[in-house]
Amino acid sequence: KIAYDTISCYWLTPRRIRKKMEKQGVRGPVPRPLVGNILDVAALLAKSTAKDMSSIDHNIVDRLLPHYTTWTKQYGKRFIYWNGMEPRLCLAETELIKEVLSKNSNVCGRSWLQRQGTKHFIGKGLLMANGEDWYHQRHIVAPSFMGDKLKSYAGLMVECTDKLIQSLETELDSGRTEFEIADYMKQLTADIISRTEFDANSDKGNQIFHLLTLLQHLCAQASRHLCLPGSRFFPSKYNREIKSLKMEVERLLMEIIQSRKDGVEIGRSTCYGSDLLGMLLNEMQRKKDDGDNGFSLNLQLIMDECKTFFFAGHETTALLLTWTIMLLATNPNWQQKVRHEVNQVCHNGATPSVEHLSKFTLLNMVINESLRLYPPATVLPRMAFEDIKVGDLEIPKGLSIWIPVLAIHHSEELWGKDVNEFKPERFASKPFSGGRFIPFAAGPRNCVGQGFALMEAKIILAMLLSKFSFTISDSYRHAPVSVLTIQPKYGVQVYLTPINSYQP
Numbered sequence: 001k002i003a004y005d006t007i008s009c010y011w012l013t014p015r016r017i018r019k020k021m022e023k024q025g026v027r028g029p030v031p032r033p034l035v036g037n038i039l040d041v042a043a044l045l046a047k048s049t050a051k052d053m054s055s056i057d058h059n060i061v062d063r064l065l066p067h068y069t070t071w072t073k074q075y076g077k078r079f080i081y082w083n084g085m086e087p088r089l090c091l092a093e094t095e096l097i098k099e100v101l102s103k104n105s106n107v108c109g110r111s112w113l114q115r116q117g118t119k120h121f122i123g124k125g126l127l128m129a130n131g132e133d134w135y136h137q138r139h140i141v142a143p144s145f146m147g148d149k150l151k152s153y154a155g156l157m158v159e160c161t162d163k164l165i166q167s168l169e170t171e172l173d174s175g176r177t178e179f180e181i182a183d184y185m186k187q188l189t190a191d192i193i194s195r196t197e198f199d200a201n202s203d204k205g206n207q208i209f210h211l212l213t214l215l216q217h218l219c220a221q222a223s224r225h226l227c228l229p230g231s232r233f234f235p236s237k238y239n240r241e242i243k244s245l246k247m248e249v250e251r252l253l254m255e256i257i258q259s260r261k262d263g264v265e266i267g268r269s270t271c272y273g274s275d276l277l278g279m280l281l282n283e284m285q286r287k288k289d290d291g292d293n294g295f296s297l298n299l300q301l302i303m304d305e306c307k308t309f310f311f312a313g314h315e316t317t318a319l320l321l322t323w324t325i326m327l328l329a330t331n332p333n334w335q336q337k338v339r340h341e342v343n344q345v346c347h348n349g350a351t352p353s354v355e356h357l358s359k360f361t362l363l364n365m366v367i368n369e370s371l372r373l374y375p376p377a378t379v380l381p382r383m384a385f386e387d388i389k390v391g392d393l394e395i396p397k398g399l400s401i402w403i404p405v406l407a408i409h410h411s412e413e414l415w416g417k418d419v420n421e422f423k424p425e426r427f428a429s430k431p432f433s434g435g436r437f438i439p440f441a442a443g444p445r446n447c448v449g450q451g452f453a454l455m456e457a458k459i460i461l462a463m464l465l466s467k468f469s470f471t472i473s474d475s476y477r478h479a480p481v482s483v484l485t486i487q488p489k490y491g492v493q494v495y496l497t498p499i500n501s502y503q504p
């Protein structure tokens with residue numbers, strides 16, 4: 001059986017998929033045994049990112065998805081390439097993208113390779129869940145990011161941003177003028193998501209998030225360690241480090257969970273709390289009390305969910321903020337226009353509240369344009385678990401569909417000749433939906449934290465813009481790189497100037 005499974009996995013299935021796609025006219029670069037086209041992608045990326053960009057140019061597709069631009073020229077809008085033994089169909093047609101994202105969420109999902117690469121880091125949390133499990137998990141957590149619950153986080157976001165502003169002001173007072181903004185944004189969004197998950201700004205929470213950051217960096221190297229079959233079982237230094245970090249994170253999480261349980265048992269509190277962790281524990285208890293034997297929400301899954309939300313919920317938003325500040329720091333007109341709007345909406349320098357957010361029209365346009373030019377998630381992967389039909393294409397079971405978000409957001413055909421220019425006015429009239437503007441994906445499996453992220457971004461940017469003016473520093477080197485998300489290789493250095501008085 002093992003021999004048959006191995007032959008099937010490494011030879012028969014790939015051969016079947018290649019033949020089926022070739023019959024439909026979908027071709028691609030020739031794969032090598034075991035590694036597929038991994039080395040080709042790595043070589044193209046090494047070349048395209050070897051140097052910084054010569055100017056602050058937003059035409060970054062050739063740099064970050066060089067394999068996409070190379071192969072789409074050779075093989076057309078749909079082509080197939082191999083990430084090791086995993087075949088990937090690159091799909092850039094908006095009608096087909098809409099179909100993939102809106103339908104098929106029950107028969108498409110995360111591939112084995114993706115789940116394996118993030119197993120120790122986020123486990124079976126929502127981001128990596130599939131099928132029925134995904135459906136139940138999504139329904140349990142979604143209410144935490146909607147309606148009044150979502151609005152209730154605004155105060156916490158303001159509080160954390162205030163703390164950051166105070167520390168920036170202290171540094172300005174001591175004579176510092178240049179700041180690397182990416183790190184500040186990462187700390188701020190980590191602070192916000194950790195307090196959303198664990199209510200109090202506990203030391204344990206901070207410790208957990210520090211370890212999770214280390215774990216995330218190690219797991220980001222996973223694809224390099226997964227080329228060889230069974231390599232995850234080797235007792236290598238890499239695997240040992242991952243395991244021990246994971247155990248430490250889970251030990252700390254269990255301590256928090258235990259102290260909440262103790263609180264309920266001795267009658268100090270009536271429920272497990274109103275933060276994300278509390279909500280998950282309450283739901284587990286409710287299911288137990290109701291004798292619900294359906295979907296099982298156990299402690300391991302609750303810990304995986306906490307890790308998932310930290311991972312999915314802070315770096316992406318930090319990048320949105322970082323790139324938006326870079327864009328505003330290099331476009332003073334827009335910076336001034338948005339600051340003026342913030343001051344008009346929040347009279348007399350008031351801090352932004354939920355009621356103000358829908359009135360930030362220009363800020364909203366700037367955020368959308370930033371998400372278009374620098375979408376934190378550059379690709380959306382979906383593996384077909386059954387044979388499915390998408391448009392005219394028959395997609396065989398086992399084929400991963402890869403939607404190159406970055407390339408679609410920079411397509412001249414879809415956006416016009418000025419596609420690589422920063423022009424927030426393109427978002428003035430209507431929201432771009434469907435397969436053309438998809439920074440948060442779309443359909444049932446879209447980003448569950450989209451409302452949270454946009455509220456957070458608007459509050460933070462409005463508060464920062466009303467306190468400081470930003471100018472790009474001479475030391476800023478424009479060198480976006482893609483490490484799961486689009487990051488500025490050397491950070492974003494800006495000069496901050498305080499705006500002391502209320503400017504109408």
Ligand code: HEM
Pocket residue numbers: 126127128138308309312313314316317320375376377379380381438439440441444445446447448449450452453
């Ligand atoms: C600007 C910020 C953000 C961006 C651009 C973003 C983008 C995305 C995208 C593109 C997906 C779909 C991934 C895929 O299908 O492959 C996704 C899923 C997800 N996001 Fe976000 N996200 C952001 C912020 C957040 C925040 C703040 C949270 C949590 C508070 C969050 C939690 C999640 C989760 C849990 C999923 C998985 C949803 C599911 O599979 O049902 N995200 N995000």
